[in-house]
Amino acid sequence: MEIINDINQMQKRAEALRNSGKTIAFVPTMGYLHDGHLALMRAGRELGDVLVVSIFVNPAQFGPKEDFGSYPRDLERDSALCRQVGVDIIFHPAAEAIYPRGFQTHIEVENLSRGLCGDFRPGHFRGVATVVAKLFNIIKPHAAVFGEKDCQQLAVIRRMTADLNLDVQIVGYPTVRETDGLAMSSRNTFLSAAERQSALSLSRSLEQAQQMVREGERAPGRIEQAVRETISREPATEIEYVRVCHPESLSELKWVEDSTLLALAVRVGKTRLIDNRIITTKPGRE
Ligand code: AMP
DSSP states (O other), X not given: OEEEOOHHHHHHHHHHHHHTTOOEEEEEEOSSOOHXXXXXXXXXHHHOSEEEEEEOOOGXXXXXXXXXXXXXXXXHHHHHHHHHTTXXXXXXXXXXXXXXXXOOOOOOOTTTTSSTHHHHSTTHHHHHHHHHHHHHHHHOOSEEEEETTSHHHHHXXXXXXXXXTOOOEEEEEOOOBOTTSOBOOGGGGGXXXXXXXXXXXXXXXXXXXXXXXXXXOOOHHHHHHHHHHHHHTSTTEEEEEEEEEOTTTOOBOSSOOSSEEEEEEEEETTEEEEEEEEEOSSTTOO
């Protein structure tokens, strides 16, 4: 396994791989890897001859009051995990190389970046879209894997890729959870034992919503309210949003349809967590 820090070197390597007829699969991450990331990488292994993983905590997607400085980092541990799952190249650039002095070009996926997390993290998806477009230009992948856990991010990336005719296949991968239901996240490491207990209400409330729909409920407002109540009962939780919406356009729905997205963001103590679930109206499909 190689670790490449230099942008030019990565571009040359990618070009050489392409010229020799190899296909490149890519998994972008911010590091501090967990089993969710590793599952994406295993999926990536199947999608190309060469698997590239980027580890880059992207300053452009953090707001001034957010946790860029304290975001967990451990390149040594991450490298060992990448080697175990058969990653060929880790791309680990410096922030100053990605955003050199004078940098001023950004990508804005207009509508999909509004609402949900976009309302609470202004500029976040602009930062995500910009860095992913840059990484695509540096790594030149044929396919890239993104987690469905970040459902708005995945929608933004799919839209950007289509709108800009980027020649990359975007593959979504289902959310990987702890055995008790908590969606894996690098930020889970910030949770105290009591907060982690409270955080279980996120996945539990999504399951409860699916149960309500299974029993015939179709009104988004009532489902959102029930989810809010379940989460609010737990100590240290502060809800940012709970929203029933269309899984691709992310627009609000009057009624729950088959394959409706239920997405939420909650602060548990100081840690911001997100989770979501596709709700089905047909029995046996959930
Ligand atoms: P991050 O390092 O948090 O930026 O995540 C890198 C990629 O891993 C993104 O595409 C995320 O959606 C994905 N990811 C993070 N957590 C999970 C999870 N629990 N299950 C599946 N994918 C995940």
